[in-house]
Amino acid sequence: MLATLLLALAQTTPHAHEFPAILWRSADEPSELQRSFGAVCISRTDAIEGLRAAGVDFLVFNAPGRDDLHLERDQPAWEARRKRWLAERDPTLCRREPCLADPTTLERLRTRLAESLAARDGAFGLGYSLGDEVGLTPGGVPEEVCTCEHCEREWSLAHAAETAPIPLRLADIRTDAVLRSVFDGHLAPMGRWLERREFHQQQLVFLLEDLARQVHARSRPAGLLGISGQSAFGGVAVEKVLPFLDFLECYRVGNARELALTLRRPEQRLYLTIFAKEGLHVATHAVWEHWMQGGDGVFVWSEADLAQRPDVAKALLSTLATIRALPRFKPQPTGIAILHSGRSIAAGWLRDALPDGSTWPQRFQSWQEEHGSVETARRAWLDFARAAGAMPGALPIETLTPEHAARFPLVIATELCVVDPADLARLRAFRAAGGRICVDGTFGWIRSTGEALEESARAALAESGTLVEPPEGLRTRDLGQRVTEEQRAWFTRNGASLAPVETAPSESACEWTWTWSNAGERTLVAALPRKGDGVERRLGLRPVEGHSIHWLHPKDGTGWSVTIPAGSAAVFELREAR
16 A cells, blocks of 8 residues: 555656655665655665666765765774873874875775776766765864874975974874963964864865866766764865865755855755654655755655655655645845854864863764854854844855845854954955945954954954944844844845745744745745644735735645645745736
8 A cells, every 4th residue: 555655656746856855775676665756875886777677766875985084983993092092192193094195095985986986887877975974083073183194294295385483293283282272361372273173174175076076077976965064173164065066965054054055056956864763744844944945855864764654755755746846946045144164163162162171072063063152153143034034145254255245235244253354354345345244242353373353353344334233132032932023124124135925923823934036027935834843834924015926835825824734835926916
């Protein structure tokens, strides 16, 4: 019975290639679930004859192999080395195994990638993933790696032209010492510490770019999975890898997805992983949310979990069929952007870690994401903007130009700990082009060289005009608490466009996420309850003068109101009356 139902749903789904659902498979032979979802992840040299015969597409994951780029925290060798280092703080233990700067590591990755590219007679499906949750350390764990001879040589070459001060060795730039210095009020050592963080990030980026070139030389799509964005000690800088990738799968962590949605080219695909174990309505809610943000498809974890939850499988396939039948919808972040700075993330981590003392290696990235000053401020702004009806984006400060003022009239400099003179010049040029800047929290604690800057930075920026003050209640607002009319007015007053419709409070008792896309005389709009809690919702809209509404999903809307099934979204056209 289930197999018949799944196949029926799959067969009534048009344009599956436009929003693919890629299943993490459990069985090598095509199953009914694999046929129904239409695409699966396969390993480097897996055969595809059975998949092709069954009409199932594929994506090759970990095409250069897994272990070199994805380190596991539960590996005995890693745990033993870290335990010794925590006890002894011996810099000779600060080695990544394998080192990303070691030529043999790159050669091994290239060889394995070549094997993947040569397999299956050149058939490549949806593309090749260069890795999953890749990084310098396992999960971004704070570690002083890598100070091996290869890294020291690369560091020395990078500073060969410097005359003063004499560059330190990587092994001499220790977080313990920098924390003590900053705690005592001496900020200068942070300059080299921040440079070291950037040096290791660039090692990873250069290696990934080399592998992407190898894939592109065969005219194949290359991408990355499991990206959470750059952290102080690990992660992947979305803004640095996106230019040479064809697809990216970002977790809903930090601002990784906002950066990808803001910076990507139209042809680049952005995926999201859906977890079946989270439950029926959470899973379908996540699919809708990704589609309405402009996403291009999903990974589904996993075939084994779905086999235990046929209700989730049925609901996901039904949701995918509905989405694929809707008109093309490609909303883009616009109106407001949160400024991003990898250096500020690292500096914010160190500032937060000052009370930790020698226990700083236990400040894992998962904790930092929940409690860090930079991270919580960023999350508050993104949540607040969405609750107000905006489509917020993210912009690296080093890419900010006067031209951005047309797309993002308002930018938010929240907890921007590291500000250089070049950054101030960019902000002033943005202001001169008509953009507005809201400074929230720390601004310019230091320059990237470690010099103190805060008071002079604010003053220098204020000289070019009045800075926008943050809205009242930003940090104290609870999720689910309604945004006030005055708070909404703050966004529109400062140039941030909001959804072209408003809810009628008497009919809509929850908060909504809104996205929209203009197409001539009509605007396609999507609304989704902020929580996927399995509750049926009523959406009532205030009529828009001079416009009519046409409900696309659900189709049984009456006038300006509709009842939305649990875990689903409302999609409609707003049309100008003739």
